[in-house]
Amino acid sequence: MKTSITKSKRRFQFHPERAQPQIGQRAAEIQAFGTIAKLPNALSEQVCQGSVERLNQILADTMTLRDLYKKHHWQVSGNTFYQLHLLFDKHYDEQVELVDQIAERIQMLGGLSYAMAADVAENTNIARPPKGREEVPVQLSRLLTAHEIILQGARASARKAAEMGDDGTNDLLVSDVIRTNEMQVWFLAEHLVTSPPVTTE
Numbered sequence: 001m002k003t004s005i006t007k008s009k010r011r012f013q014f015h016p017e018r019a020q021p022q023i024g025q026r027a028a029e030i031q032a033f034g035t036i037a038k039l040p041n042a043l044s045e046q047v048c049q050g051s052v053e054r055l056n057q058i059l060a061d062t063m064t065l066r067d068l069y070k071k072h073h074w075q076v077s078g079n080t081f082y083q084l085h086l087l088f089d090k091h092y093d094e095q096v097e098l099v100d101q102i103a104e105r106i107q108m109l110g111g112l113s114y115a116m117a118a119d120v121a122e123n124t125n126i127a128r129p130p131k132g133r134e135e136v137p138v139q140l141s142r143l144l145t146a147h148e149i150i151l152q153g154a155r156a157s158a159r160k161a162a163e164m165g166d167d168g169t170n171d172l173l174v175s176d177v178i179r180t181n182e183m184q185v186w187f188l189a190e191h192l193v194t195s196p197p198v199t200t201e
């Protein structure tokens with residue numbers, strides 16, 4: 001609806017409805033989860049579909065590991081508190097970066113990535129930890145188990161991607177997911193080696 005006022009013989013028009021936010025809008029989805037919106041990337045829909053499914057599993061597990069790191073960053077205790085508090089957050093940040101890379105790889109293949117916590121919880125292969133606080137060796141063991149689940153899936157998916165001609169997915173999995181997880185495993189696992197602090201036994 002147009003509104004007009006007259007001021008000093010000049011006429012101004014307004015469209016006040018255009019400034020009003022139209023909230024609460026709903027419509028049908030434009031792409032269903034599990035489908036491919038084919039992009040001109042020289043990969044067949046079937047190849048994209050396969051890579052998207054495998055990447056979504058790795059994504060769900062990586063998002064779970066990311067959150068496990070933050071839980072442990074907050075709840076860590078004991079005489080290694082300071083170094084583990086910082087280390088867990090460093091690994092968390094690196095997992096955050098991986099989550100974005102994996103999710104965007106899924107999107108660039110024409111698929112849809114998991115995004116919300118409830119969908120991640122339903123689909124991850126990593127066991128749900130208790131809400132309560134656990135001792136450091138248990139925290140480390142949980143993280144190492146999660147890393148191993150991701151590494152196993154990522155290696156199998158990398159080989160499959162190479163076999164299917166999806167070199168970009170293979171590269172992401174090998175260069176980023178596998179290498180980052182292997183590095184983090186090393187940094188965690190060395191904390192579980194019994195090492196006398198002063199005098200050797």
Ligand SMILES: [Fe+2]
Pocket residue numbers: 073089
């Ligand atoms: Fe923090």
